[in-house]
Amino acid sequence: MIEFKDVTKRFTTKDGDLTAVSDVNLNIDDGEIYGIVGYSGAGKSTLTRMLNGLETPTSGEIDINGDKITALSGTDLRKKRQKIGMIFQHFNLLWSRTVIQNIMFPLEVAGVSRKERQEKAQHLVDLVGLTGREHSYPSELSGGQKQRVGVARALANDPEILISDEATSALDPQTTDEVLDLLLEINKKLNLSIVLITHEMHAIRKICDHVAVMDDGRVVEQGTVFNVFRNPKEEITKRFVSEEVDPALTDTNSIVEELIKSYPDGTIVQLVFHGDQAKLPIVSEIIHKFPKLQVSIIEGSIHQTQEGSIGSLYLQFNGDKESLDGALDLLKKMRVETEVIHRD
């Protein structure tokens, strides 16, 4: 259990005080993957750097499994840090060490015996799927492989939590998914809590249980990933969610504009489906019940999240007012989230 209580961090700079983190309250349960999403400068890195004492909060406190991180210093803090694994955007491996030597680094720091270091590191090499590469140097590895070493290194001292600081931001989409799958696998296998910082909603959707959205040092919205995706309240959250639900949003907008031009009498609606709704025959139902209504599909997409699927669909209706109102009413009855983008 990780608790942030009224955590605030201010930096003094030449241009005056800068509040990087402001009054943050968060609870992270054991064994869950907690996402913290925000654009750069939102304060999410500062927030997590306070988790392992790399930064100390100006006010407020942080508890990890009952230990007040904010009250620790010196040897106690270093001992606790050994139990907090961290992976980084730029991997931060030692180039002078081989894969297995890098993984042994935290074990050396913790004073583990030579024999045990060897055994443990080898086990971790196997766990992250780098068997056969243990004697390679980081410069011989791809980005994805380097991050696998980073993950193995972070797990070496059997941590209580794992912090992932933009760990997939320097990787291509396919490698990102591989690393995210690895994190999910580790979370399930070891029941390890993971705090995942990212600016990519994709990463949140793929593996997180809960998410907190940060903007300008504050947590503006938090909840289960499913709820935040289904019902984003804040403007910034909507931006993140729309980026994800509809990666081709700008394209769709131009198509919508095109259609408004070519069908000035048409009505354009956006439908958002959640979970099993995505499987319902909504469009055929409308066509069936309102034969006088012309329905054309502009664009659609479906995404899988941890708790179910989320879909979005753009439709254009052409027809008499009665059929149109009936169709919108039907959508409401089916509890499909409907937004009329353009109505003549």
Added chain:
Amino acid sequence: MTNGSYFAFNTVDWNNMGAATWETVWMTVVSMIAVAILGVLLGLLLFETTASQNVWVKVLNAIVSFLVNVFRSIPFIILIMLLLPITKNLVGTIIGPTAALPSLIISAAPFYARMVELAFHEIDRGVIEAAEAMGANSWQIVYKVLLPESMPALVSGATVTTISLIGYTAMAGAIGAGGLGNLAYIDGFQANNNTIVFVATVIIVVVVFAFQFIGDFLVRRIDKRTL
């Protein structure tokens, strides 16, 4: 007489030449060992005190930095004269290879210290932070991160320092420290024997090349950043 010829090799006393070469190499190697140790310590001190917020640490950094700059600025030949009393106290004599050591070390150590400081600054800040995040203490960060991660730069810096030390030994030799510089000055220049000067020059060039070769070889062996 040799009539100013550079190639009257029959006038060269090869035993003397061999002994002088040995003295040069000895002065270089012994002083370089001391310079490496002192330079790494000083460089580490400069590196660790650079970013501190503590006033006293800042003062310490300013003092060390100032002294390093002063000793780096003093021309070697003047430093020898300046240190004569100290050398006499320390070594008991101002003549011979051993007497050259204090001035060689004091002139080269600050030079190397700056290179060491620079090498530490070249290390990716993120790697040091990762080590901190893993719970490493300051000492572990020094010998597990700073030293191994900057080793190629430390070795190539040591190579450059060694080569300038060879130059210094020749200068020290000219005022009585022994070695090839001394031989070239006394038996060559003052005895009007250009062949001796020429042969001493060739040997020094060969010694410099040898050190450069060893340094480059070591850097290639330990540098795993690009493979």
